[in-house]
Amino acid sequence: MSSDLLQSAEHREFRAAVAAFADAEIAPHAERWDREHHFPLEAVRKMGAMGLFGLNAPEAYGGSGDFTSLCIAIEELGRADQSVGITLEAGVGLGINPIAAFGTDEQKARWLPDLIAGRALAGFGLTEAEAGSDAGATRTRAELVDGEWVINGGKQFITNSGTPITSVVTVTARTGTREDGRAELSTIMVPSGTPGFTVEPAYRKLGWYASDTHPLTFTDARVSEDHLLGTRGRGFAQFLATLDDGRVAISALALGCIRACRDLAVAHAGQRTTFGVPIGAKQGVAFQLADLDAMAHTAHTLVYSAARMKDAGADAAAFKRAAAITKLQTTEMAVTATRIATQVFGGYGFMEEYPVARFYRDAKILEIGEGTSEVQRLLIARGLGLPVE
Numbered sequence: 421m422s423s424d425l426l427q428s429a430e431h432r433e434f435r436a437a438v439a440a441f442a443d444a445e446i447a448p449h450a451e452r453w454d455r456e457h458h459f460p461l462e463a464v465r466k467m468g469a470m471g472l473f474g475l476n477a478p479e480a481y482g483g484s485g486d487f488t489s490l491c492i493a494i495e496e497l498g499r500a501d502q503s504v505g506i507t508l509e510a511g512v513g514l515g516i517n518p519i520a521a522f523g524t525d526e527q528k529a530r531w532l533p534d535l536i537a538g539r540a541l542a543g544f545g546l547t548e549a550e551a552g553s554d555a556g557a558t559r560t561r562a563e564l565v566d567g568e569w570v571i572n573g574g575k576q577f578i579t580n581s582g583t584p585i586t587s588v589v590t591v592t593a594r595t596g597t598r599e600d601g602r603a604e605l606s607t608i609m610v611p612s613g614t615p616g617f618t619v620e621p622a623y624r625k626l627g628w629y630a631s632d633t634h635p636l637t638f639t640d641a642r643v644s645e646d647h648l649l650g651t652r653g654r655g656f657a658q659f660l661a662t663l664d665d666g667r668v669a670i671s672a673l674a675l676g677c678i679r680a681c682r683d684l685a686v687a688h689a690g691q692r693t694t695f696g697v698p699i700g701a702k703q704g705v706a707f708q709l710a711d712l713d714a715m716a717h718t719a720h721t722l723v724y725s726a727a728r729m730k731d732a733g734a735d736a737a738a739f740k741r742a743a744a745i746t747k748l749q750t751t752e753m754a755v756t757a758t759r760i761a762t763q764v765f766g767g768y769g770f771m772e773e774y775p776v777a778r779f780y781r782d783a784k785i786l787e788i789g790e791g792t793s794e795v796q797r798l799l800i801a802r803g804l805g806l807p808v809e
Contacts, residue, residue: 431492435492441466441496442499446501449463450500450503454778457629460507467497467508468537468538473512476490476665477532478520478528481520481528482537483536491668491669491723495723498672502673503629503630503782505673506579506628510543511535513666514542514662515542515543517665531588544659545591545610545636547575547577555592558592560573560574560575560592560594567645570641571593572638574635576635576636578636579633581636582634586612586632587611589617589636590609592659593605606651606652606654610638611647616639617637617638617641626784628785661736664743666790667747667790670790675723678753681760682715685760686712688764689705711760712761718749722745723750744800745796748793752787754783758783
């Protein structure tokens with residue numbers, strides 16, 4: 421597969437730079453970070469110095485406004501370590517993008533410079549115990565009292581919410597009732613350290629051990645009225661728009677996973693011998709490796725076709741459909757790719773010192789985060805005009 425498909429010379433040069441960084445600064449440490457559940461703050465700061473957090477941000481605040489470049493960076497980092505890849509993806513897609521898209525000039529000036537420079541991270545608090553795919557079931561409430569939002573409730577599975585450099589978490593909350601009787605949802609920015617805002621202990625997860633993920637609790641947490649992000653009551657529409665970009669970015673992370681599995685499995689199949697020949701000489705193995713290469717090529721085409729649509733300002737409905745298709749296909753292929761790679765490695769693939777074991781654990785969440793496979797199928801079906809629920 422040609423890695424420059426659908427990309428310019430500038431993108432190819434940028435890819436080479438990020439790949440070199442990932443090989444030198446991420447890959448050698450990924451096993452240790454995973455084993456120690458260590459959030460790689462030092463690597464995040466280096467990523468910030470490279471400008472990776474500003475790739476999709478407004479140029480006025482130090483960004484470059486190029487979604488394709490962001491996908492390239494996530495892919496190459498994810499090829500080395502999925503935890504580092506998701507740290508960038510969530511830091512931009514869920515941290516920076518909502519502020520850049522819906523924030524006031526004052527909010528942007530306060531938060532974006534440090535976030536874009538990688539000196540700070542932001543989280544996005546959407547998911548709750550009974551409100552994930554069904555975001556309308558949100559129970560967290562925010563009441564406007566004497567010029568302050570008083571927030572009560574809880575969030576779970578929130579990435580980048582408890583790092584040493586997390587500066588703010590944007591949360592969705594019920595702020596009233598609409599005329600049709602449904603909940604009015606708004607998004608409110610809650611700075612780290614706000615009294616009543618508690619970052620609970622980190623989760624014990626199946627994978628992404630080096631990624632920061634926490635439940636959050638709000639007990640009469642108070643922020644000024646001007647911490648409302650965007651228009652009151654438009655929180656639902658705002659996070660849906662945010663998720664469309666995020667689904668393509670998650671797909672870039674899945675592509676990095678597929679590429680890693682292919683490359684690791686091909687190298688192992690050329691070295692491991694049985695009955696006097698490399699196992700790659702056996703059709704049973706070689707055909708599986710061919711499948712991995714086909715997956716990598718297909719995922720690459722999907723990701724960068726969708727990214728090009730985004731950069732070209734494609735129709736919102738067309739991009740939503742492309743994002744859903746891309747996420748569905750790439751993330752399910754990534755899970756399959758890790759199974760194939762682990763099988764090629766045999767017993768070695770079950771050992772944690774081999775990277776395929778880490779990729780195997782890390783891949784499953786790709787089918788869940790930022791919209792499950794079932795949600796993607798629902799969106800695609802509705803795009804066909806089907807009244808599916």
